[in-house]
């Protein structure tokens with residue numbers, strides 16, 4: 001961490017607000033102080049900040065976080081402005097400019113939006129601006145929204161080629177079980193987060209304002225790890241020591257070289273809307289990696305989905321082999337099953353002579 005040049009810091013709702021649903025300006029100011037210190041030492045920081053919904057519901061007169069999506073979106077629209085006003089003022093005391101980026105899950109997968117977001121953030125960093133990122137809650141549709149910002153922060157870390165990801169929350173570390181359970185123990189280091197799962201029991205949010213709890217934080221750590229990015233998870237109160245490289249919280253080692261953000265999204269963040277069942281030949285081709293799923297090797301299609309939606313690819317025994325983005329709507333696929341590309345071209349036309357899932361859009365489980 002001490003050697004990292006570009007760091008993505010994610011802070012959760014519970015670390016920025018009071019339980020009443022109003023922004024806790026002292027907490028926000030303390031966080032900004034820690035980030036400003038790194039910035040003044042020449043480090044690049046991208047801040048992924050939650051808190052729009054939590055900051056918006058109190059001023060709108062609600063006594064607790066709304067549960068329906070439309071009201072959450074309205075609360076986020078109110079809260080996002082309040083949040084940015086506080087960040088502008090707090091960073092302004094150090095002479096640091098901030099800029100807002102509101103991103104949807106689609107932006108992290110569509111190549112053009114992805115490139116634009118990456119270029120904008122790179123330019124902001126060159127200009128000495130601290131980008132402050134949140135999910136575009138007002139626009140994100142229910143089926144595809146992240147909801148929490150943990151996984152979004154891992155995708156942003158991948159996007160800006162960060163050297164480290166810092167997840168700040170209301171608990172000081174990962175524990176062997178939800179910390180409210182007696183006997184749960186602190187876990188200081190996770191050498192391979194992709195293999196962790198059996199010994200650690202994780203639960204949802206404990207705060208009433210956060211979303212996702214430890215489940216999505218571990219997913220974010222896993223996404224970072226397979227992108228070659230180390231992660232640290234600790235409480236927002238430990239932001240300063242964590243950014244300075246002190247051993248606080250839980251450190252997650254990277255397990256692999258950097259991969260593409262699009263494939264990370266498909267593997268960890270997409271919501272499959274249906275299933276394509278592969279015959280034994282297609283199943284072994286998919287398992288082997290780098291193969292597209294052709295209609296000739298698919299025996300069944302289940303579910304309602306449109307071209308571009310995520311689907312499971314299963315074998316005939318019902319095992320999940322992979323996730324991918326469908327190349328066609330579910331209704332189009334029954335006419336295509338079992339046919340080769342040449343047959344599809346002849347019978348249905350050139351636009352059908354394509355894989356059901358292209359290998360660039362297919363990720364093994």
Ligand SMILES: Nc1ncnc2c1ncn2[C@@H]1O[C@H](COP(=O)(O)OP(=O)(O)O)[C@@H](O)[C@H]1O
Pocket residue numbers: 011012013014015050148168169170171173174175176177178179180200201202203204205206207208209210211212213214215
């Ligand atoms: N094994 C675990 N170790 C640590 N915290 C856990 C664990 N399982 C569940 N949690 C809960 O996850 C919460 C943090 O998630 P969340 O409330 O979504 O925070 P944020 O708003 O920062 O994203 C903690 O307060 C804790 O109650």
Ligand SMILES: N[C@@H](CCC(=O)OP(=O)(O)O)C(=O)O
Pocket residue numbers: 011012013014049050051052053054076134135137147148149150209210211212213
């Ligand atoms: N984009 C939402 C994030 C929702 C949320 O609660 O996230 P988190 O606190 O990171 O679990 C917001 O700003 O309110």
